[in-house]
Amino acid sequence: MAIVLGSHQYGKAETRLVRIVRDTPRHEIVDLNVTTALRGDFAAAYLEGDQSAVLPTDTQKNSAYVWARTHPVDPIEDWGLSLARHFVADIDPVEGARIEIERFGWSRVEVDGDEHDHTWVRSGQGVRTAAITVDATGEHVVQGLKDLVILKSTGSAFKDFLTDEYTTLAPTDDRVMATSLVARWRVSGDLGGVDWNGMYEGVKRVMIERFANLHSLALQQTLWHMARAALEAYPQIAEMRLTAPNKHHFVVDFSRFGVDNAGEVFHADDRPYGLIEATVTRDDAPAAGDAWRFSAGLA
Structure with missing residues (x-):
């Protein structure tokens, strides 16, 4: 029985990169965390320590910096495609x-009612992500978001579930439902015509709206409807993957104190937590190719 080297890649993880656009007195900021990975026949590096075919990871880092200076970084998907094409072609x-890219949000500071031209504060509605792959199978983009914390104080139930001798959870018709959502969606077709910024904001909006207006019988049901709403709104999306930890909120028992608690004071318990995951896809979607593979965790 032979022992062989399997799939491999190497790259530079989490290059922190901030681009300030100073073309006008009103500056713009794009704040990124960039991970690059290269694939090819690098077996000699692993098996023999031969680095002659290896572009150093430090060079990959420098390439990302240079690309941020010489190519528009907004939208991040187009910028990532351009950088990936460079590595493959050159x-x-x-x-x-x-x-793989994380984009951190910033909001302009207001001074005397007007937005300031060059001062921001970090904004917190999740982190935008993108994973771009360019190889022999084609060009693939997985857009997404993570750390989107969302909560509804009513409109969620959980009951009629399977029980056994170890079940202690009580059914409920009304509970707080909260999660820190990770959502990733694979875009197919002509990538050159995609309004990436519009798609990102639109997908986030329709998913949040569906979370809010659906009377939920389970977090699983909510994820299905959120993803379905996004795919219905954007035909370019072939597939969506969602991960949602159930951020439990338990009503505090005040009975020993003689105080009423009609679902108003909760203990927010961070662990252990239920972890709900789902993939929602079109039945005629083109194959994913390498879009989801070799991930560093963003997609």
């Missing part, structure tokens, strides 16, 4: 490249 041993 570096001979490289057969595939993956660029």
